[in-house]
């Protein structure tokens with residue numbers, strides 16, 4: 001089996017999704033903002049919606065791996081378990097008195113239970129139901145319902161924490177604390193899960209800047225593998241220019257990509273990632289939010305030496321031209337439905353642009369973004385709709401909720 005993602009829209013063969021669970025039940029009106037959600041969700045319904053999404057992908061011939069299973073199975077491998085527990089139970093977080101006791105208590109859990117608490121979180125009260133209280137100021141000052149491990153509801157958005165770029169995968173340093181623990185879970189999976197570990201002997205690259213990467217953060221929603229050895233990256237609220245330069249160096253050194261086009265995006269939550277405002281629907285066509293406008297862009301290519309990069313600046317009006325040039329095309333097609341600014345803003349918020357292609361010209365979208373979906377259909381695209389009334393409250397659509405690990409080029 002080979003893992004590679006050669007485009008945004010070639011036939012999709014294999015993805016990682018996360019079926020939401022306990023972590024969504026922990027979302028409250030008090031903690032939702034800190035956990036990067038806009039509302040609390042009806043969990044049962046969100047799971048039903050997610051099951052429909054996964055079922056549709058399977059029906060279209062896509063192999064679906066569930067993140068919770070991959071993590072649980074990885075935690076059966078001692079080295080993966082140590083990697084995760086060492087990273088999570090850090091003295092700077094839990095203090096010198098409690099850290100080792102906590103680490104040892106969690107190390108007793110079988111893989112599936114450990115995965116459940118790592119993703120779903122655990123309160124002090126729940127911990128004390130099964131373990132004696134460590135003598136620790138850090139622990140004593142906690143209220144019973146405080147989280148000892150906070151939940152990770154954004155694992156739902158598997159796109160962001162790791163991003164496959166041609167013949168390798170970048171495990172990302174995430175911008176906000178609510179998502180930072182997610183990365184080590186993917187380090188365990190790609191490094192040690194039997195599905196991937198057999199591949200590690202040079203058959204795919206694994207790029208990770210590790211825990212100390214800040215402020216060099218990058219998230220997969222900002223990374224589009226547009227084809228022809230090119231990558232389109234949004235420099236957003238989450239993805240910094242220095243992280244793009246580091247990724248460029250790694251991709252060029254490995255021979256995995258030839259060009260990166262970096263877009264200077266507005267730094268605000270509504271446009272949190274490039275894929276919330278611009279995605280591809282076939283090898284030369286993009287769907288773009290009207291409110292994005294044209295952006296300054298930078299073409300990055302290998303420089304004269306190993307540590308050098310060649311950078312070409314483009315004014316905003318040349319954004320589409322720069323993307324087309326990276327694709328080796330004379331031009332690209334950009335689809336933006338005609339609607340009033342308020343409707344357009346609402347549809348962008350509801351992830352109208354955040355479609356996931358299963359093959360060129362066939363995309364999965366939320367059913368509520370009626371105008372965007374109709375526009376795509378009128379242009380000849382097939383739109384497969386899924387319900388997203390609950391899932392959408394986390395501010396991510398089908399592309400955000402999927403991490404392709406195997407996708408063909410566009411032929």
Ligand SMILES: NC(=O)NCCC[C@H](N)C(=O)O
Pocket residue numbers: 035036037154157159160179220221222272273275276394395396397399400
């Ligand atoms: N690629 C994406 O745009 N992912 C959506 C992430 C939503 C999540 N609540 C977050 O704020 O990180």
